[in-house]
Each structure stands twice: as C-alpha cells, then as structure tokens.
Amino acid sequence: MESKGTTVCVTGAGGYVASWLIKLLLSNGYTVHGTVRDPDDLKNAHLKNLENAEENLKLFKADLLDYESIAAAINGCSGVFHVASPVILGSVPNPEVEIVEIAVKGTLNVLKASKESANVKRVLFVSSVAAACVSSTLAEGGYDIDETCWSDKEFCRKTNNWYCLSKTEAEMEALEFAKGSGLDLVTVCPSLVFGPKLQSTINDTSLVLINFLKVGNGIMENTIQWLVDVRDVVNALLIVYEKAESSSSSEGLRYICNGHSIWTKDMVEMMKNIYPHSNYPDKFTDEKKGNQLSSEKLQKLGWSFRPLEETLVDSVNNFKEDGILD
Template sequence: MKEMESKGTTVCVTGAGGFIASWLVKLLLSNGYTVHGTVRNPKDLKNAHLKNLENAEENLKLFKVDLLDYESIVAAINGCSGVFHVASPVHLGNVPNPEVELVETAVKSTLNVLKACKEATNVKRVLFVSSLAAVCVKPSFFEGGQFFDETCWSDKEFCRTINKWYCLSKTEAEMEAVEFAKRNGLDLVTVCPGLVFGPKLQSSINDTSLVLIKFLKVENGITDNAMHWLVDVRDVAKALLIVYEKAGSSEGLRYICKGHAIFTKDMVEMLKNIYPHDKYPHKFSDEKNGNEISSEKLQKLGWTFRALEETLVDSVNNYKEDGIL
C-alpha cells in the first residue's frame, strides 16, 4: 500500500493514558496527527499528562470509553482513518479470576474495537498492539536454543497449564483479531513488543516498570536468571507509527518489536556499574533460556532502537525523580 497520510489525519488510540499509549499519543501529535484518545475518565488526574503534551490543546480529544461497552467506542472511532488498539488488561501477578479479568476482557474489548472499525466508513487501517507473550510461550521455549519469528504462536493450553494468563490473553486477543480481520476485510497489522522499559509519562507505575524497579530494591533475594527480550517504550511508539504508515497492505501482517536480549544477572551487573549504591539481588537461579528472536522484519521498514544503557538510565532516573526509588 502507499504510505499512509499523516498531516491532518485523525486517528484513535485506545487506553491513551497508559505507558505505551502515552508515548504513542505524544509521537502522533508531534507528527501532525489529530488524536482521539479513549480513557475511562477524561477528568481523572492520572490522564492530566496527556493534556500537557505538545499540540494537545489543538489536536487531542479525550473520549470517555469503556471498551467492554461497544456503543461507547463508536463515537471515539468515528471520523478516524486509523485506529491503534493499545489498551489491554496487564497483570503480570495473580488475579482472582484470570479467565474473566484478563482473557475475556482482552478478547471482548478487542472485538468491540474491530467491530466499530468495520462499521465506521473512514477507517483504513487498524494496528493492534500484541506482545511477545503471544509468540513464544510453549514447552520448547523452556528447552532453550529455539528461534522465534512472526510465524510462531504461544500454545494456549500450555499457557493455562502454567498459569501464564496474561500470555493467554494476548494470544487469544491477537488470534481473534486476525480472524475477525480476515472475515471482514479489515486492514489489520499487529506489533508484538518484548518487555517494555523506559521513562514513563503517566503518574502511575505500570507492571513492566515494576520488573525493573524490583531489581533495584531487592537485596539478597534470589532472582531467576532468565532471558529478557527488552525494548524501549519510545522505540515501541516509533515502531507503531512506522508500521502504521509503511507496512504493506495484507490481512494479518505481524511484526516483532525487540531491541535487546539479556539475562537477568547481566542486566543487574549493568545497573550496578551505573548505580553502585542501590540495592540489588545477589543470588540468581541457574535458569538460562538462551532462545533467539529477531526484529529483522520490522527493521526492514526502517525501525531502529536505542542502546540498552540509555533505556536503563532514563528509566531509573525517571523513577528517582518521581520518588519511586
């Protein structure tokens, strides 16, 4: 397809006040887009940072939307030529009823958004933010030495067996989105980021940031020495815009978004060299899962990512400024 127009184009971003979505809204506004952002409550102070973004006063409109309520989504999508579906329940820990709170919520909200896109007359492309959690959670992952690309999918029953409910929710939602697009002729593209670090714009602490914060606050604890596939939140936002504007037209296009691969122990050592006075875990399990995954497909569109040290420094400095560390 030809590159999508940007200047003056109106797009919708779901869950606009979240970690990734906030940076996406910022990037879209700086690139001349008009943005319809969906939030639960536009008057909530946790969304105040959006109104302070450059060009927000003229080009950002926040809509009160419950993504489980189809009718409330329609108004936000009307008049938009593109939709970025970023919102999704994220709980990396335990939840009382994961089938409902994570899986059903993710699937129903996604299908509501896609239905509204189908019914709208202007929507040319839908970009769905998935996750590597939908790519590589299967028994072979824990054996190590595997290579994962965009053709790989997590094993849904295996996710249930090992209680990886977030992984199941992302897998189910992306699969349902792809099938809906095929049935209804929607131009759908999905992007699967790894573990997302980086400075936050919102006041709340998101779950992925807590992973990094734990490494700087846990002293003498035992931590799994697992492989992490990391990407900076600012680079995720950049990837979403590049894919939206440049990806070829095809139902179910998928892009992996990963910057760096690093084991927990090596990342902690990197942090200790930069911030020697913080607390760190001193014991690590023997677990090492040296799998490979590539963002070559995304990089062919012109995507680049920043150095890991820059991401870690900007993240930690941001947490310290906010009094979290």
C-alpha cells in the first residue's frame, strides 16, 4: 500500500503517543495533518519545533465530537491514525458520557469521515490492552491474554473501570463499523506506556512512574505491570500501518503491543539500583497469580522493543530535565 511521501492524519496530535508518532512520520517523509483543540495553544508548541514540521505538518482546530472539523482534517489524507481518546483515570460526575460516550462518538466520527473520503486507504486505531484484559475471570490470574481476548463491559461498569470500558466500547464499535462498511481498519492495543515525553504537560501514564519514585514509606500493591516504551509503540503503529499483510482482510486485524511484564516489586528494585536516593515504598503486598500478555503477532511483522532499563532511565532523565523530579 502507499506509505512514505503521502499525507496522513493524526488525531489528538498534542498528546503523548501522538507527538512521538508525528515525529516519526515526519522523519519518514510523511506530510501530517494533526488535530488539536487549539493550534495556537502553547502546549502544542513542541509539534511546530519538530524536524520537517514547518514544511510537512499542518495543525487543524478540531473536536472529535464535531464531525465537520474532523472531516476537514482528514480531507486529502491517504491514511488516518486515530490516537485521541479521553484518558481520565480519576473520577468524573458522569463517566458514561464524559469518558465512554466521547470515546465512542469520537471514534465513529473519525471512521465515518475516513470512509467518506475518497483518498483514505487505511485507518489505524490506537486502542489499549485495557480492552482485552479486564474481567472477573482474568482477575483470577494464570491466563495467556492475546488478541482474541476482550474485556467484560459489565464487569468494567460494576468495578467503575470507565477507562477500560471506553476503550473496549470504542474498539468494538470501530471493528463493527469497519465490518459493515468495508473500511480497512487495523487496531493496536498498547500496554502501559512509559518513556520520555515531548509535550510540556504530564500525561497520566508518566504519573504512574513518577509515583513509584515518590511513594515514600508505606505499602504498595505488588501486581504484574505490563509496560512498553512510547518510542516502540509508535514504531509498531508505523509497521502495522505500512505493511500490507497487517490489513483487516488478513488475520492481522488486532495487535497487542507489550514489551515487558514485571512485578511491581521487581521494577522498584530495578529503579533502586539506578536511582538509590528516590523515595520508594518499603513494603509490598504478597504476589498474586498474574496473567501473561503476548505480542507474538506483532513481533511476526518485525516489531521489537528496547530494554526496560533504557525506558526507565530515559523517562527519569526526561522528568529531571523538565524539573518534575529532583
């Protein structure tokens, strides 16, 4: 399929993953239409400073719930990377509307605009392992989680796991839309994304790592952490987008993207060896049975991932440079 040198759209351009994706696309010769709420907002300034951005990046003022604005950004593009999604890990007054409904409606607007465009040949939707790993059965541990697994929507509601519900609903609706319309859609499901950030704001997944370094005396739950570097995630997105064999017409419709599975306690011990003076927790709960997360399908396309220590070091150094950590 067409790839380098063509124009693609990236939704949620100013975000953590999307910023790295745009950087990669620009370095590979793509022209990029990026959607943001306000192109002149200073929090999007890092995008304009990327290499080749002046010539090949155009920011569009768009809202996922405003179909016309999304369609304008997608117009003239041969591919779409739908990255934008509400990532709200805390509580909100009406999560069904503020998290789930926005994710689903926004995704369907992107897909409809892509289908109606004469040029779009493939849409890549960034989902999450959150759409594959949350159910009462999987909570017991001891399972191998792959692309055939789906989170239980009612269990997500029952446990107030609205982010997981939003990703599950959005991905399911996206696949159903593609099935009915013939749109070439591929989904990628990353695990918890760590790594240095390009944007000035702190994203929720970076806060997870920062909190490991600032917990202080106390007890922390010892669970399996599934982790992947943001730079490896965007490499995966480009591989899946460019390779014809990843198409929804083949067996490659959905891809789990996970680099490492590690117990929280083991990760903290790794961090202690690198940064011994941070304020770590001193106690952990007992290990429970964990689940294994497979990225074998993605690796068969040629994807690889960097060592976890590299990700952790690059993340912490980035946080220190930005004054987030001492």
